[in-house]
Amino acid sequence: MKQLFILLFCLMPVFAQAGEAQDLAKDPVLEKRMIVLAEKLRCLVCQNESLASSHAELAEDLRREVREQMSKGNSDQQILDYLVSKYGDFVLYEPPVKSYTFLLWFGPFALLLLAGGGLFLQLRKRRAAQSEPALTPEAQQRASDLLNS
């Protein structure tokens, strides 16, 4: 009995196969384009999932919306603009470069510069300290006397 449970337990991952949310695709080319676009979009219900992979009802509705707009001939950018106008920038996985996202986009580079500058100064200070003669002439004399004796 116990072995059977263990066996079943081990087999669990086999059954737990997850795939992208499947929608009935009438037009495979359009469907592919929709999925590519939907991967750039966030599902607002389950925020760490893309619109392409989410099974939430809202995500299904939004995929339908994207599909419909595509078949109407709207460009990807038009569709993104439409969704941003309804849900805000948060619907995009890649936040747009705006004044209030400067810190997000350029903060890491500023930190890198700051840290690099700090390191540079520190190393220069250390080198300056090392290039000073380690021993005064008297001490040098004493040392060689000791070594030679």
Next chain:
Amino acid sequence: MMRFILPLVIFLGLAGFLYKGLNLDPHEVPSPLIDKPAPTFSLPQLHQPNKTFGTDDMKGKVWLLNVWASWCVSCREEHPLLVDLSRQNIVPVIGLDYKDKPVDALTMLNKAGDPYTLSVSDAEGRIGIDYGVYGVPETYVIDKQGIIRYKQIGPITHQALRDKILPLIAELEKK
């Protein structure tokens, strides 16, 4: 001395940011529709599906649009507050029954009381997308010119009603 102060300052700064982050709700995404015209709709009424009702019928009035559904658990939490509000006759509340079966919605309203001045049915959730709905219940305060002035994401709390929604309605009514 500096070698102790600098890390301390960095630590305190980071702790400050993280502390602030603890109190932010990532599910509350600010709506870009605030201060923009409310998307228009004309939908079948919940009680009389052969008749439609829409934003045009509310022109010149300050009103609330409450997006709800019978399958939505937090809507039930919010429901008594809405019933209470409707008794006070302060503001018309239009119910948008979102992605729901009209039968289920009507059953729920019959059982728990109907706080809505009028209900419309958005069975496919298309108007929901227009309004940027992503988590029912959501409530919009719309002014006389049809501009969205406030959006409550999630159930209306007593606090939000008292501190934000009611004062805003009073202010909008004066205009």
